[in-house]
Amino acid sequence: MPTVTLTAETFESTIEGEGLVLVDFWAAWCAPCRRFAPVFEQSSQDHPDAVFAKVDTEAEQELAARLGITSIPTLMVFRDGILLYADAGALPAAALEDLIGQAERLDMDDVRRQVAEHEAQHDHSHA
Known part of the structure; x- marks a missing residue:
C-alpha cells in the first residue's frame, strides 16, 4: 500500500484505526x-495490511x-490506536x-x- 500523507486533521482518525499504523515524521531538508x-x-x-503514513514537519x-517531535526522522508505531513505539533516527531496513x-x-x-492498569494507577495517584 502506498504511503499516505497525514495532516493535523487526519492524524487522530488514522492512528485510532484498527491494525498497525507507522508514522514517519520528516522534512525535505533532513538528509x-x-x-x-x-x-x-x-x-x-x-x-500491505499496515498503514504507512508520513507527516511533513515543515507543513x-x-x-x-x-x-x-524534537528531532527527525521520528518513527511512531501504533496498533489498534495504542502507541507502541516512538523514537528518533533512521532505521535500517532489517531493524524496521x-x-x-x-x-x-x-x-x-x-x-x-497493561494500559488500563497504568491509567488506573495514574488516576489513583492524583485522587
Missing part, C-alpha cells in the same frame, strides 16, 4: 529523512509540536522489519490490560 524514505516506502509495499509544525514483526506479534488484549 537522514531522505535516506530513510525509500526504506519506509519499500516496507509499505512489503506490508505540520503545530502537529509535530503537539506530539513532542524487526520492529514491525514485534508489533504484529504483540498480544493486544494484554497490552490493553
Whole structure:
C-alpha cells in the first residue's frame, strides 16, 4: 500500500484505526529523512495490511509540536490506536522489519490490560 500523507486533521482518525499504523515524521531538508524514505516506502509495499503514513514537519509544525517531535526522522508505531513505539533516527531496513514483526506479534488484549492498569494507577495517584 502506498504511503499516505497525514495532516493535523487526519492524524487522530488514522492512528485510532484498527491494525498497525507507522508514522514517519520528516522534512525535505533532513538528509537522514531522505535516506530513510525509500526504506519506509519499500516496507509499505512489503506490508500491505499496515498503514504507512508520513507527516511533513515543515507543513505540520503545530502537529509535530503537539506530539513532542524534537528531532527527525521520528518513527511512531501504533496498533489498534495504542502507541507502541516512538523514537528518533533512521532505521535500517532489517531493524524496521524487526520492529514491525514485534508489533504484529504483540498480544493486544494484554497490552490493553497493561494500559488500563497504568491509567488506573495514574488516576489513583492524583485522587
